[in-house]
Amino acid sequence: MIAESFDSYCGPPPVPDSIWLQWNFDPFAIALMVLIAIGWFTQGRRDSAGRAAVFGALVLIGVAFLSPICALTVALFSVRVAHHVILISVTAPLLAIALPWRRGPRLPLALLTVFSAITLWIWHAPLAYEWAIGGALPYWLMQLTLLGTSWLFWREIFSPERSFGPSILALLSFVAQMGLLGAILVFARRPIYPPHFLTTEPFGISTLSDQQLAGLVMWVPAMFPYIAVALWLLMRFLSRDDTKHPETTV
Template identity: 50%
Template sequence: MDQVYCGPPPTPQTLAWAWQYDPVAIGLCIVLVALHFRTGGGRPAVFSLGIGLLALLFLSPLCALTSALFAGRALHHVLLIAIVAPLLAMAYRGPGPARTLLPLGWIAVLQAGILWFWHVPAVYERAIVSAPLYWLMQLSLLGSGYLLWRAVLDRRQPTGTVLFVLLGTIVQMGMLGALLVFAGTPLYAAHFGTTQVFGMSPLDDQQLAGLIMWVPAALPYLAAALYRVSLSLAEPASTRRAGAWFG
């Protein structure tokens, strides 16, 4: 098999030292910092947290772990779309997404399609060994997640639509996770020979990945839904659609 983008699979003994120097990831962070300040540079603490976590995803041993465990890849993707993306969205100060982007429903469909596409086994196995495909995967996941969170966090969006989209996102991610958990055989050949040193069979690894996408991945979306409901209940009806979290 070709070399995986994040390097050779580590062992439990070498994982702590498996830091990466990835100029593409560093360049991406620099570009995002420049764009952030060009658009107003709001909420520096939130933005710094988002960029710092983004850098860790691609430079820390977690990147190397994705070469060995599909569960590591699942955790990587969940952190990218459900933690980094909303942090960057909350830090943005600019025109509201309700005026500039696709309708929220179409953004949710786009994000779901991208997520499922990159987890098709044949597509996944090509993406992790090709630098262009690898970064297309990462950027499309981050970009679609960012668009979704910007729209969801905009209080000009109708509360009912936002809740429906958040619920739909939880359901479709849960379905993908359930498919991985209940598959009778391992699906990702790239990890057939790399999980045993971590005390797992390829099927165990795949099931753990499914659980990550099924349960923990849903929590940020559930928290956003509960927060949106609490805001809606606390505001007078005449002002429930006014304002934005990006102000």
């Protein structure tokens, strides 16, 4: 049974037979991609890393907002969470590499970490989530704040002026709070997101199981980019320390 009265930005809840026909050519999503491309071309930085990063970010944004994945997020909360995870932990760092704009005052990394975490928790609170996916304006408010706060977070993580210790601590702190949110979803005894109460059955999964799967996505795979970057920073720190204090042989 599908909840026919539910109106989502990405359209009505899909069914498996027609899901791959539900492409979304929303002008706002296309405009976002165009603005990102223009931003990269006009910043005057054209290195290969930036080129690959902006291309990867644009591909991910296209898949997330234009492909049938958008429609699938209406039916399955687990796909919605995966969508958000890709947005904040893959797309945002790619944009931070491609568009590292550092003009203007810098915010403390601790504050950016808190902002990103609060934004994540707010939009996964049941009432805020239900409101956000019910129309274009709240939907894009959710997506842009998730992406924007994460871009600011990752931009500071990758800043050459940032010392290694605080960056690693910020990454691990974000992983911890994201794992807590995932654990809450995994161990919840009942479904807590009304928009998905009647949308998961056509895909052969119960609402509670879908919610638990979303928690696992938030708990486990979502941490990998943060842990990977933290390890990369640690290796850079150790290699720099070895360079400064080379071993002497007698």
